[in-house]
Amino acid sequence: MFSLLNRTDHLGLFSNIVFFALLAFISNVITFALNWNSNSNTELQPVWAPPGWAIGGVWLVLLAALGAARWFTVMQEKNVREKKIRVSGSSWVTGLAVFCCLYPFWTLAFDSRVMGLIGNGLTLLLAGWVTVKVSQVSGWATVIVVVLVTWVIFATLLLIRLVQLNGWN
Numbered sequence: 001m002f003s004l005l006n007r008t009d010h011l012g013l014f015s016n017i018v019f020f021a022l023l024a025f026i027s028n029v030i031t032f033a034l035n036w037n038s039n040s041n042t043e044l045q046p047v048w049a050p051p052g053w054a055i056g057g058v059w060l061v062l063l064a065a066l067g068a069a070r071w072f073t074v075m076q077e078k079n080v081r082e083k084k085i086r087v088s089g090s091s092w093v094t095g096l097a098v099f100c101c102l103y104p105f106w107t108l109a110f111d112s113r114v115m116g117l118i119g120n121g122l123t124l125l126l127a128g129w130v131t132v133k134v135s136q137v138s139g140w141a142t143v144i145v146v147v148l149v150t151w152v153i154f155a156t157l158l159l160i161r162l163v164q165l166n167g168w169n
Helices: 010-033 052-081 090-106 113-135 139-166
Strands: none
Touching (some): 010 052, 010 090, 052 090, 052 139, 090 113, 090 139, 113 139
């Protein structure tokens, strides 16, 4: 299975996208099964807040895109290795994807906006580092990680607004 993820052909691209989307899907299923996505009916929501299912959908697309980013870095790493130059990127993208999939387990599970803000901050730090690492390897991978960073910034602004409307929990 993992050898499929390191292929540099279209099957490798497809395998990375499906594998990372599957990680997001499993994370979403657990989140919804444990009802971590629900908000109290008395909680005020900003009008621009997307519903929980849409947030899960965005993460599904973002993780699938990270699969493509990983494939782009694998492609470039192979080309560079042939020239005897050492670069990394695919393992950083993999780590970021796993971190993003684990995010609900240590933020939503505690139902804490403080943990959410800490999680968003850590995600932004890691994604920023990954952006630096993959920018040395693949422009397309960099664009994908920057899109993820943009989404996490949006989620952080949403969380800040929830704190303004409802307090810290």
